[in-house]
């Protein structure tokens with residue numbers, strides 16, 4: 001087993017974490033079907049975390065992908081999967097999300113039930129966050145669920161959300177699941193936000209370019225200028241990697257550390273919470289990380 005990296009030792013004091021799972025993690029690249037092994041492994045890890053006393057919130061994508069497959073099965077959709085995220089394809093994308101969300105949550109619910117873990121579904125739109133009462137209610141509900149060791153599973157309620165209604169506060173905009181996860185991190189006062197995607201973390205250049213190197217700890221001053229971004233992933237979020245980095249840095253600046261890593265890596269969450277140096281860490285005070293003496297979360 002790899003030893004703990006001292007810059008990651010703060011994870012030992014993390015009690016409440018948010019895990020954001022991208023479409024590329026929950027679906028298979030070859031045919032867009034659910035990646036049962038990966039989702040199963042995620043659920044198994046979450047079970048272990050919950051049993052060790054860590055509160056886990058999941059933000060999962062995948063409804064559009066699931067709905068697309070189901071609708072293709074029943075009738076021919078003219079839109080290609082890659083085009084569903086484009087504005088002109090929105091009606092199809094939204095219809096797909098409405099069809100796919102029940103299958104997505106059923107899958108999580110079934111897997112968690114088999115593991116004796118209780119889970120719950122929360123669908124939100126950016127409009128909901130504009131209302132203080134709603135936000136307070138949401139936080140209360142999440143706190144109640146977590147107190148009962150229930151895993152809240154969030155997704156954007158794509159069927160009825162519109163981009164024009166994006167919620168903005170403190171520079172945060174909610175318009176996809178990356179930004180929803182970021183918003184939740186501050187609303188529910190998470191100790192750590194983990195983004196699971198299809199690459200190991202942030203690289204100095206697009207990962208497949210020769211000479212590209214994984215950045216273990218993002219240093220704003222150094223890396224903001226240095227990093228080069230490439231194409232978005234297969235059916236990745238609206239913003240792509242550059243936007244993910246901007247979101248991660250703003251969440252970290254607000255005091256919640258962020259780790260972006262691969263959802264394909266076995267035991268990624270367990271490794272992160274053991275302090276292993278996987279993925280890319282965004283932290284407000286990168287220089288002070290070496291001196292921190294953590295209390296253990298017992299994991």
Ligand SMILES: Nc1ncnc2c1ncn2[C@@H]1O[C@H](COP(=O)(O)OP(=O)(O)O)[C@@H](O)[C@H]1O
Nearest residue numbers: 022197202203205206229230233236237240241
């Ligand atoms: N500098 C970079 N470092 C890492 N990944 C990058 C970089 N530039 C572009 N990418 C691409 O960003 C993709 C992940 O971002 P994104 O599409 O937003 O993920 P998600 O699946 O979470 O929506 C990866 O598939 C990767 O190929």
Ligand SMILES: N[C@@H](CCC(=O)OP(=O)(O)O)C(=O)O
Nearest residue numbers: 023061062063064177236237
């Ligand atoms: N809400 C959509 C996913 C939107 C989104 O942010 O996708 P992704 O970039 O794959 O995390 C769905 O469930 O398919």
